[in-house]
Amino acid sequence: MNLKYIVAFGLVITSLLINVSMPSKVIDKINMITVSGYDKAEQNRIKETVVAPTYLEQGTVEDHVYTTSADTVYGNRVKLNSKASEQLLNGKLRVAFYSEELAKQGLKTPIEFLTRDTSIDSNLFLAITKVPAVELINTVKTKKGKGVYFEDLFEHNIIHGNLPDVSLKTFEDSLKGETSDPFLPMFGIEGETAKLESLAFFKDDRLVDTLPITQADVFKMLYENVGDGTYQYKSDDYNISVENMESTRKITAEKKNGSPEMTLDVRMTGVVREYTGEQVMDQKSKIETDIAQDFTEKANRIIKSFQELNIDPLKLEDFFKSKHRSYNQDQFKEDYSDMTIKVKADMRLTGTGTRR
């Protein structure tokens, strides 16, 4: 019988006809935002700056920058769209900047939309700006597009530099978790370029402290296993620069006399790249102990400041919780500020380059 084919065909056609009026998004008629920046505006409003590139011909990109302010981020989108020639969409958002002022007030609400919107990538990079975000975005002049520029800046610093792995995913994880506090990189302007200046530490969602990026190598090695880092050491006798640093971090948590005691054991290996003293081979063991000692001192200073501020970006509580069934959240938080946290460091120089 042919009737059933006619009916089935009819249903399919009806379905398509009804859904054909669905708003579609044609690639030529949309503009993908690659970078967005948020500042505090008057009356608790949020000022949003977005960068949306247009690809002209092979290899050339023209970035359009739009700025408006409104009560919510998406309130801004209405205004931004009234300025843009194509509809602005989030699908390609790579980097989001928040001004220091906003971060001190609390980031929970301004980043809320990032996790709610289905089109936004979890690998997105977040950062704080020392100057207003709009200024930072406008300062950067690049031919490869601001989105790619900032993304590359983040990526190589994470893989080879002092920046620990930071993304929307890790930030959200530390923010929502009750046993850790988040941190983010902080950017500033130097002359005509953007510059990664420091790491910004948060208590809950508020910025409370910063650590210069030059000292962040120690933090990074305390925070995670590093695959390719550097270390600079300066003493009265010599200066040394160690490259190809690899480190493994091991935490042990014990309970002594009822109060927790943590030990962070960091083992590092590296290759000498620059050395101002004499005969590095003879001095090897001395250099190794010097660096280990220097590392321990710096690490102790960093941890001390965390304890004073009562923040836990190293996720020590998280670790303690996973190892001790007797863990009690209130008790740990109370103990944290004067807990014994030891740092053990071990440095091994595995090579000296092409010279003895």
Next chain:
Amino acid sequence: MLSLKDKVTGLMVFFLITASQVGVGVLGFQSIINKYAGNDAWLSVIVAGLMVNVLIWVMYRMLKNDETGDIISIHNVTYGNWLGAFFTILFVLYLVLLAIVVLQTYAEIIQVWMFPHLNIWAFLLLLLPLIYYTISDQFRIVVGVCFLGVVYPASLIFTMIFPLQYADMNHIMPVMDHTLIEIVQSSKLAIFSFMGFSTLLVYYPFIREADKSQKYAHYGNFYTTILYVLLCVVTFLYYNQSELTDVIWPTLGLWKIIELPFMERFEYFGIATLFFSTLPNVVLYLWAATRVVHRTFGFAHKRIALILLGIVFIVSFFIEGREEINFLNDTAAQIGFVFLFIYIPLLFVLNYIKRKVQKK
């Protein structure tokens, strides 16, 4: 009577059981089951899987001892014709409800993630001919859909490697941090993801040498359990518990982290592939419902299929938004729990007594 041509081999029970269990639930069960047992909820999945194994054993015991070997005849033997028919109708309603829940949940995901302006009833028009084609004729077509519904989405297991770059052991340790009671409470929530295997009570007569197929049913359930435990562990390693509670579809969140050179967003591929896993659910439930009505009242199979599809379609007009779908899911879970853990064992006992009495 069913001829040998209508029947399928025992091995197919593996696919039928798995396909009836795995569905849209895999996208979101992790953030539901952690309510009581937190980071130990993956143990609850194992507990739930074992309980389902026991139920499968119970069902097989009933079916093997029955002459025809389906729920209609078991009901009739146990309760007599009238009361038996009443309970059979309740079973049909349960199956139709499950089919509606699955379809609506899948449509909601498409609406939230892919096409926000999608007209759900019009979308259903596209699916209904396909479902009708599958359920209106031979059972073998349903089995074919179930087979593909297990094989195609199996490739998605490999995508679970990507989220492991953010895996944190501290999220899941220490194991057994919760009491046994909490784990069992969570396993009650996990049972919902295993539901649907009760269609076994309907398609049992369609299996060749059915009494020897029991091991495949258990294997099928083991496969589902392993799949869920794997997914659950990866999710718990990726999210910390307080974050997970806020996420509606954790599995899609896991896919969000995947970036391939040729594909910016993996979720879309995942959602589309999961259609192969959703379709067998719907098809199997509706086929079973149709079959049961046909066996009870003797109406033409095709006509019943049309009427049931009509009901599913009309209901879709009345369901809108997260809360209603959530309500539907919770109701189906409650009913299913009562059906599986109270009604089935009760039926087993009554059926046993009745048969003993009749023999004497």
